Amino acid sequence: MRFWRYLCCISKFEEQPEISVSKNKDYPWQIYSLKELLHATNNFHNDNKIGEGGFGSVYWGRTSKGVEIAVKRLKAMSPKAEMEFAVEVEILGRVRHENLLGLRGFYAGGDERLIVYDYMPNHSLTTHLHGQLAEDCLLDWPRRMSIVLGSAEGLAYLHHEANPHIIHRDIKASNVLLDNQFQAKVADFGFAKLIPDGVSHLTTKVKGTLGYLAPEYAMWGKVSESCDVYSFGILLLEIISAKKPLEKLPGGVKRDIVQWVTPYVQKGAFDCIADPRLKGDYEPDELKLAVMIAKRCTDHSPDNRPSMIEVVQWLKGGLRRKKEVGLVVGKDKEEDGDEEEAENDTDYEGYGIDEYDDKRKAWKGAQVR
Numbered sequence: 001m002r003f004w005r006y007l008c009c010i011s012k013f014e015e016q017p018e019i020s021v022s023k024n025k026d027y028p029w030q031i032y033s034l035k036e037l038l039h040a041t042n043n044f045h046n047d048n049k050i051g052e053g054g055f056g057s058v059y060w061g062r063t064s065k066g067v068e069i070a071v072k073r074l075k076a077m078s079p080k081a082e083m084e085f086a087v088e089v090e091i092l093g094r095v096r097h098e099n100l101l102g103l104r105g106f107y108a109g110g111d112e113r114l115i116v117y118d119y120m121p122n123h124s125l126t127t128h129l130h131g132q133l134a135e136d137c138l139l140d141w142p143r144r145m146s147i148v149l150g151s152a153e154g155l156a157y158l159h160h161e162a163n164p165h166i167i168h169r170d171i172k173a174s175n176v177l178l179d180n181q182f183q184a185k186v187a188d189f190g191f192a193k194l195i196p197d198g199v200s201h202l203t204t205k206v207k208g209t210l211g212y213l214a215p216e217y218a219m220w221g222k223v224s225e226s227c228d229v230y231s232f233g234i235l236l237l238e239i240i241s242a243k244k245p246l247e248k249l250p251g252g253v254k255r256d257i258v259q260w261v262t263p264y265v266q267k268g269a270f271d272c273i274a275d276p277r278l279k280g281d282y283e284p285d286e287l288k289l290a291v292m293i294a295k296r297c298t299d300h301s302p303d304n305r306p307s308m309i310e311v312v313q314w315l316k317g318g319l320r321r322k323k324e325v326g327l328v329v330g331k332d333k334e335e336d337g338d339e340e341e342a343e344n345d346t347d348y349e350g351y352g353i354d355e356y357d358d359k360r361k362a363w364k365g366a367q368v369r
């Protein structure tokens with residue numbers, strides 16, 4: 001593999017002062033010089049710092065050509081971090097999709113490992129749902145649905161189109177970034193694992209973020225695409241409700257977002273699930289559809305979860321007969337022995353793809369007000 005050879009020869013490109021651009025169309029990134037990135041980020045000045053994650057800090061910068069970039073500076077190079085760096089660059093270098101954060105390049109030399117991404121001016125979903133921009137409520141309903149669809153399409157690409165298939169393993173709000181059009185860009189493939197053809201799941205050390213972890217992954221370290229589907233379901237509930245995936249109740253008991261949402265779904269009280277900041281400004285049918293998809297994605301049993309392709313189809317209105325996919329409001333109730341149909345049962349017959357596509361165009365065109 002070309003990239004691994006690069007890593008093995010790090011000392012060679014340490015000596016290269018100038019930026020070199022990969023000519024291979026499969027690897028359209030460039031190797032930056034440390035000088036260029038120090039200049040772009042004002043020597044990694046604290047004022048340029050966008051945020052900090054488990055593996056290092058992210059800085060805003062501007063290249064000599066005037067392009068805005070985000071530079072992730074990995075923490076001290078432990079063998080673990082070295083592996084993260086290698087995995088991230090290798091994977092990012094090979095995936096290209098409009099809903100995945102593009103890699104611009106990297107620097108590796110001495111103790112420094114720097115990954116250069118496109119800068120996302122509208123930050124992450126976390127900022128809008130729980131952070132500094134939450135009060136501004138820039139995420140109206142159409143924008144939220146557009147972000148949901150974009151993230152689903154990015155994941156569906158990783159699971160089903162990328163070769164070999166890629167499991168992200170850290171789907172969460174801070175890893176969904178927003179470009180200037182509020183289009184979703186799924187970021188951070190550092191945890192991703194390349195899945196060879198014919199392998200249905202791998203058992204591995206648990207990584208990822210509490211609150212988003214599928215039960216079988218958290219308990220037994222079983223990784224499969226359906227772990228990402230579970231995390232996506234949690235993220236979807238978070239986008240709809242602006243609730244955090246895990247909430248600490250008075251008395252210190254923790255409640256996850258699925259436990260929180262379930263009684264409302266059973267009662268058909270969908271309005272109680274929507275983010276109050278939306279002030280009721282959403283399509284009730286779309287709200288129900290989104291919640292029911294999230295419920296399916298967060299099914300305890302991985303076998304009962306849909307694939308991301310199905311999720312995309314449902315979101316696109318492929319959900320013609322709700323019974324076909326088991327999206328029946330009040331289903332949990334029936335399972336508990338209560339036969340009574342929920343009052344708010346929704347008929348999704350009318351959710352044709354054409355109708356959805358018109359909606360999607362509107363969602364995709366949503367601009368900052």
Ligand SMILES: Nc1ncnc2c1ncn2[C@@H]1O[C@H](COP(=O)(O)OP(=O)(O)OP(=O)(O)O)[C@@H](O)[C@H]1O
Nearest residue numbers: 050051052053054055058070117118119120124174
């Ligand atoms: N390309 C980018 N453009 C704008 N903001 C970014 C970019 N990349 C990362 N960020 C932001 O920088 C912050 C730190 O990101 P980072 O990925 O290091 O940590 P994290 O996602 O919070 O946690 P984790 O380490 O578990 O991934 C986050 O708020 C993230 O949204």
Ligand SMILES: [Mg+2]
Nearest residue numbers: 053174175188
């Ligand atoms: Mg991240």
